[in-house]
Amino acid sequence: MHDLLGKGYFPRELPPPFQTQQFTDCVSSSVPRSFHTKNKSGKFAVHNLARAGTLRRTLGIPNPIHQFRLARAIAHKWKDIETCFDKVTLSLSRPVIDPSGIRAVERLVSLSERPEYRAKARASSRYLLQADISRFYGSIYTHSIPWAAHTKAKAKADHSDKLFGNLIDRLVRNGQDNQTVGIPIGPDTSLIIAELILCAVDEALPKKLRGKAFRYVDDYEFAFHTQGEAEDTLGELQEKLTDFELALNPEKTGIVSLPQPLEAHWAEELRVIPIRKSKQATDLIRYFDLIFDFVRTFPNEHVVHYALQRVRFLDLKEKIWPLFEDLLIQAIMIQPGAIRYAIPILGAHQQCGYKVHKQKLAKMIHAMIDIHARQGHGSEVAWSLWAAILFDVKVNKGTAKKLSRMDDCVIALLALDAQRRGLIDSNIGFSMWRDCMTTDHLYERQWLLAYEANVKGWLPTVGGGDHVALDDNFNHLKTNNVSFYDLNVVAELRKKKSKPEVSIQTAGYIGY
DSSP: OHHHHHTSSSOTTSOTTBOOHHHHHHHHHOOOTHHHHOOOOOOOEEEEEEOSSSOEEEEEEOOHHHHHHHHHHHHHTHHHHHHHHHTOSOBSOOEEEOTTSSSSEEESSOGGGHHHHHHHHHTTOOEEEEEEBTTHHHHOBTTHHHHHHHOHHHHHHOOSTTSHHHHHHHHHHHTTTTOOBOOOBSSHHHHHHHHHHHHHHHHHSOGGGGGGEEEETTEEEEEESSHHHHHHHHHHHHHHHHHTTOOBOGGGOEEEESOOOSSOHHHHHHHHOOOOGGGHHHHHHHHHHHHHHHHHHOTTSOHHHHHHHHHTTOOOOGGGHHHHHHHHHHHHHHSTTTHHHHHHHHHHHHHTTOOOOHHHHHHHHHHHHHHHHTTTOHHHHHHHHHHHHHTTOOOOHHHHHHHTTOOOHHHHHHHHHHHHTTSSOTTOOOHHHHTTOSSGGGGSTTHHHHHHHHHTTSSOOTTSSOTTTTSHHHHHHHHTTOOSBOTTHHHHHHSOOSSHHHHHHHTTOTTO
């Protein structure tokens, strides 16, 4: 439970100040009786995440009281859950204890290893069935959790918590206003639940299919000698998914003739381009030219994310830094989501003595907020605010006013922190966020704002008094000095380091 709450609670894509270690330490020692007995349902906070292309993903930040109960139940029944995972070998994404210690659990196989498994599965085959589940996390039927853990017949005959699947189903529903469709994307508990369901689907498939196939999260690949075998399996797969109230995505499901590339062409090209220390400027320009070209050609692929991972630890010559900085800022502007990979690189190099050009950075920050705030694009705005805080960049009045229209507690807390630091005009009132400072909101979508802004003293309780003190659960957290937003992170990320990799790896950039 400790790791599920301390490392695997908040989505990894949030900026570094958002942390849960104090909460974990608090509830691991003792909790009031109301943590177990108060049956009020809650809602998870939502944060809009950028993806390559035009599609977005909505991350969920569960209410801490409900997440405590869910994490405790999963930890208590972990061996039973692992037994469900062990029944089949089709999944490359089954959860295992994270060897890096960054998260509570990680997938068994990394994305970069998938080409090897593709080669193995496709050997001596002529046809490939590729299948993708439509809106997987958002379409999960919570009652299918006990079906997956115990079989549908057994779960329908016994609705008690004696079956751990029923308990997990109930706790998930309690944390999302009793809704039975969908689970929050982001927490490690959701990864575990999703795999529990899909491992049951895998187990229901004919055994003869398993040797030439694999699944990675909600993506299946099956290799066959004949097209007829592929067509039969497509029907089998859809039937088994239907048993769990899931469906295939017709746009991403189909049968193709082999051979097919094992890896995206653009990834292969980017990986082999040399970046020589003797010709860093020439090689970097060539590298980023290819990145920008591939972004145009493959707009729905995570080109910038992949490409920046290779250059984040470069030992740059001092004279090359301004060029590298310009290229990073341009990358931020051209692909949604690139900012959360580029800002850690800029911050890490600043720690190593490279001077960040604040005027250029300020233009990027204002442009990003102006463009994305009106569209409700949470992650771009959140990381722009984090960049303003980290690099001490003031946000002008016109841009700051656009923030208050966003119904996102991650953005609200970053903006309030920026205002406290004098980076946003103190006369901007953020009235919409002030309305969330009530006891009822502690169990609504803005629970994180309603609690944290009270603990930090950033916003007053509606009508006066202390709305957090009126709730036994949250008052316990406040009394024990629990905070979900760490003000000390900025100072830590400004301390001098010798190498960029030391900064990135130790600074809490776990979403990298």
